[in-house]
Amino acid sequence: MSFLRYVFYRLLVAVPTVLIIISFAFFLAKLLPGDPITVMFGELQPPPEVRKALEEKLGLDKPIYVQLAAYVGRALQGDWGKSIHTGEPVTSLVARRFVATLELTLASIIISTLVGLLLAYISASRPNSAIDSLVRLISIGSYSIPVFWWGLMLILVFSVNLQLLPPGGKEGWRSLVLPSIALATVNLGMIARFSRAAMLEVYTQDFVTAARARGFAERLVMIRYVLRNALVPIVTLVGYRFGVLMGGAVITETVFNYPGMGKTIVDSIFARDYPVLLGSIMVISLTVVVVNLIVDILYAFLDPRVRVKA
Amino acid sequence: MIQRLGAVGLELVASVRRDPLLVLPLSVISALLIMALFASYIAPHSYERGDLLARLQPPSREHPFGTDHLGRDVLSRIVYGSRVTLMVILTVMTFSIVLGTAIGLAAGYVGGTLDVVLSRVVDVVMSIPAVLIALAVVAVLGQGLDRVVVAIVLAELPLYVRLVRSLVIVEKEKLYVEASKALGAEGLRIVRVHILPNIAGPIVVQATFTAATAVLFEAALSFLGLGAEPPTPSWGLMLYESKQYFRIAPHVAVFPGLAIFLTVFSINALGEKLRDRLDPRARALLK
Numbered sequence: 001m002s003f004l005r006y007v008f009y010r011l012l013v014a015v016p017t018v019l020i021i022i023s024f025a026f027f028l029a030k031l032l033p034g035d036p037i038t039v040m041f042g043e044l045q046p047p048p049e050v051r052k053a054l055e056e057k058l059g060l061d062k063p064i065y066v067q068l069a070a071y072v073g074r075a076l077q078g079d080w081g082k083s084i085h086t087g088e089p090v091t092s093l094v095a096r097r098f099v100a101t102l103e104l105t106l107a108s109i110i111i112s113t114l115v116g117l118l119l120a121y122i123s124a125s126r127p128n129s130a131i132d133s134l135v136r137l138i139s140i141g142s143y144s145i146p147v148f149w150w151g152l153m154l155i156l157v158f159s160v161n162l163q164l165l166p167p168g169g170k171e172g173w174r175s176l177v178l179p180s181i182a183l184a185t186v187n188l189g190m191i192a193r194f195s196r197a198a199m200l201e202v203y204t205q206d207f208v209t210a211a212r213a214r215g216f217a218e219r220l221v222m223i224r225y226v227l228r229n230a231l232v233p234i235v236t237l238v239g240y241r242f243g244v245l246m247g248g249a250v251i252t253e254t255v256f257n258y259p260g261m262g263k264t265i266v267d268s269i270f271a272r273d274y275p276v277l278l279g280s281i282m283v284i285s286l287t288v289v290v291v292n293l294i295v296d297i298l299y300a301f302l303d304p305r306v307r308v309k310a
Numbered sequence: 311m312i313q314r315l316g317a318v319g320l321e322l323v324a325s326v327r328r329d330p331l332l333v334l335p336l337s338v339i340s341a342l343l344i345m346a347l348f349a350s351y352i353a354p355h356s357y358e359r360g361d362l363l364a365r366l367q368p369p370s371r372e373h374p375f376g377t378d379h380l381g382r383d384v385l386s387r388i389v390y391g392s393r394v395t396l397m398v399i400l401t402v403m404t405f406s407i408v409l410g411t412a413i414g415l416a417a418g419y420v421g422g423t424l425d426v427v428l429s430r431v432v433d434v435v436m437s438i439p440a441v442l443i444a445l446a447v448v449a450v451l452g453q454g455l456d457r458v459v460v461a462i463v464l465a466e467l468p469l470y471v472r473l474v475r476s477l478v479i480v481e482k483e484k485l486y487v488e489a490s491k492a493l494g495a496e497g498l499r500i501v502r503v504h505i506l507p508n509i510a511g512p513i514v515v516q517a518t519f520t521a522a523t524a525v526l527f528e529a530a531l532s533f534l535g536l537g538a539e540p541p542t543p544s545w546g547l548m549l550y551e552s553k554q555y556f557r558i559a560p561h562v563a564v565f566p567g568l569a570i571f572l573t574v575f576s577i578n579a580l581g582e583k584l585r586d587r588l589d590p591r592a593r594a595l596l597k
Binding site for chain 1: 331430431433434437438439440441442445446448449450452522526529530533534535536546549552553556557560563564566567570571574575578579582
């Protein structure tokens with residue numbers, strides 16, 4: 001399969017995924033307690049004839065598949081409804097919050113990749129040594145830490161005791177430091193483990209042995225031959241971890257009172273602001289789909305073997 | 311049965327000797343089981359009644375982990391909390407294994423349109439972060455520990471469907487399955503007698519990691535105030551309640567968090583060992 005055909009194929013497969021995600025949101029809306037009209041009026045419920053007129057106006061009397069089609073159509077055009085509480089269109093609210101979450105996610109991807117690669121490099125240079133075991137322990141520890149607790153501990157040390165950094169909110173880069181460290185901590189273990197395995201796989205290949213036979217220094221062999229060739233699968237993993245990180249960001253944000261998607265989602269569940277909840281879930285899921293798509297395409301571009309398999 | 315348990319015990323002792331790093335995880339998990347079974351004997355105080363005159367006390371001889379904002383003994387709440395954790399682990403594991411295996415078998419063994427539809431749905435669900443699925447389920451069902459279990463199972467289920475499906479597809483093409491078919495065995499018998507025992511290893515490994523995820527997710531949802539309800543001694547709920555007080559009384563946050571961390575760490579460490587033993591594919595990948 002040529003590269004372009006592969007890209008086309010992947011894009012084609014993504015279309016139903018997007019449609020299914022929007023449909024999920026629709027059925028979720030149907031499952032949520034309270035129908036839209038009851039929620040709209042709150043304490044003062046309208047008389048039956050007004051309710052009936054409203055149902056007709058909103059299309060709630062039509063069969064479910066017609067409603068679904070209408071919902072998907074509106075969602076694709078960017079009409080995700082309005083917040084029940086503030087009346088602000090969901091798209092503009094979510095867009096604002098989404099940027100904050102993206103900042104947090106990207107910052108922690110950078111930190112966790114750098115630290116994870118460093119750990120992997122250290123342990124892959126001395127496989128099965130004591131330091132290798134230590135890195136393994138650190139990695140398991142990393143993905144065992146409850147991120148919300150870790151966040152509280154960071155606040156305790158760096159804000160309450162040392163008073164170095166703000167404990168939350170969003171004012172300038174300083175308030176991004178603790179949340180992104182918290183989120184990076186729980187992510188770096190996976191990256192370290194996987195990168196170590198990827199490096200060791202390259203490690204035993206003939207061209208590495210050949211480089212060593214030519215008398216290159218071990219560090220040069222590790223960086224120029226091993227690391228560079230292991231980078232392709234590592235980049236892919238980092239890309240695929242994006243979804244997990246976005247989910248993690250949701251929880252991290254509530255600890256640090258960080259005004260991103262996570263806080264939006266939790267607040268909207270408590271406030272029963274369902275259009276906001278559904279919009280947030282949709283935008284995060286769609287972002288993950290898009291990022292995975294980009295990673296797939298990038299991977300196929302870097303490693304032609306992938307295209308053949310697909 | 312007793313003989314078999316004895317053999318398992320001996321093997322455990324042997325593997326601890328070979329790998330001293332297993333000491334910590336095995337002791338933590340044993341402690342968890344003992345705490346859950348004998349909570350009323352171990353806990354020095356009640357988990358729900360506190361002394362309002364002794365609120366937010368730092369650790370002392372009377373209260374080794376201090377007291378919380380209602381004057382309740384933190385150690386006792388953690389001891390009783392092990393029951394919540396264990397209950398969540400067991401129910402989540404049971405439901406995700408049973409349902410996931412059933413759906414995965416249906417997709418992999420039956421194949422055809424059913425497989426296409428199921429795989430497509432699983433693909434999409436897996437592209438949504440698990441935390442969001444859990445949050446959505448809680449939004450629909452409401453707060454409570456039982457709903458949290460449902461939420462975690464639904465978030466974990468796709469993993470099993472995908473795993474079991476891929477294992478079954480490989481297994482059902484093998485010669486011995488064909489042989490038993492030739493001998494006249496029916497579909498369900500083949501699945502039960504031949505396929506299931508042969509794919510059990512990776513499923514058990516996956517289940518271990520599910521246990522770790524279940525602890526983390528229950529704690530996370532309770533921490534968000536969407537999980538266990540007061541006065542349940544859920545470790546996550548304890549952290550939720552500590553949010554207002556941990557600046558002046560750090561112990562109310564430190565100890566429940568440590569309990570979660572040690573439990574999850576131990577389960578993950580054991581899971582990795584199990585994977586090395588039971589799942590040759592992963593062994594080749596993560597050597």
